[in-house]
Amino acid sequence: MTQGSAAFFNEVRVQQDDFDLGAEVARMRAGDPRIGAVVSFVGTVRDLNDGAKVAELELEHYPGMTERSLQDIVEQARARWxxxxALVVHRVGPMAPLEQIVLVACSAAHRGEAFAACEFIMDYLKTEAPFWKKEQTPDGARWVDARVSDDTAKAKWAAKVPGQ
Incomplete structure (x- = not known):
């Protein structure tokens, strides 16, 4: 990529395999001298949820539909900042505690835009992307319900308009 290039790095992936944060961010930054900030978020599997030990988390999705949903969320972020x-990598299938689930990374000229866009994408991903979570606990398998806190996090963006 050359100085002044208007190219936008845009990648959305849903996959079973783990990802390498350093390699993904390096690939996103490669050769783009406009970038002054890269912000990334990595979500991991916890060993405890709602008071129960979690031995495994399994994520399911609708192939094609999920990727389109994630791409739409990225486009909404691009319209704001x-x-x-923007890079979104989301894993599906069974995962153990400590394993990585999701990576969201955003690059911009300045940190403010990169931080805001990364948080926006993650907040919308938690409420809009068609993923279903099932946990294996000592009491058996259970589906994870949506959280009110995720809806609240998304709602804050309705009132926030960048630049105003």
Whole structure:
């Protein structure tokens, strides 16, 4: 990529395999001198949820539909902030505690835009992307319900308009 290039790094992936945070961010930044900030978020599997030990988390999704939903969320972020790149990698299938689930990374000229866009994408992903979570606990398998706190986090963006 050359100085002044208007190219936008845009990648959305849903996969079973783990990802390498350093390699993913390096690939996103490669050769783009416009980038002054890269912000990333990595979500991991916890060993405890709602008071129960979690031995395994399994994520299911609708192939094609999920990727389109994630891409739409990225486009909403791009409409709000002057980003140079956005990357979303979300895993599906069974995962053990400590394993990585999701990576959201955003690049921009300045940290404010990158932080805000990364948080926005994650807040919308938690409420809009079609994923279903099932946990294995000592009492057996259970589906994880949506959280009110996720809806509250998403709702804050309705009142926030960048630049105003």
């Amino acid at each position: 002057p980003l140079y790149g």
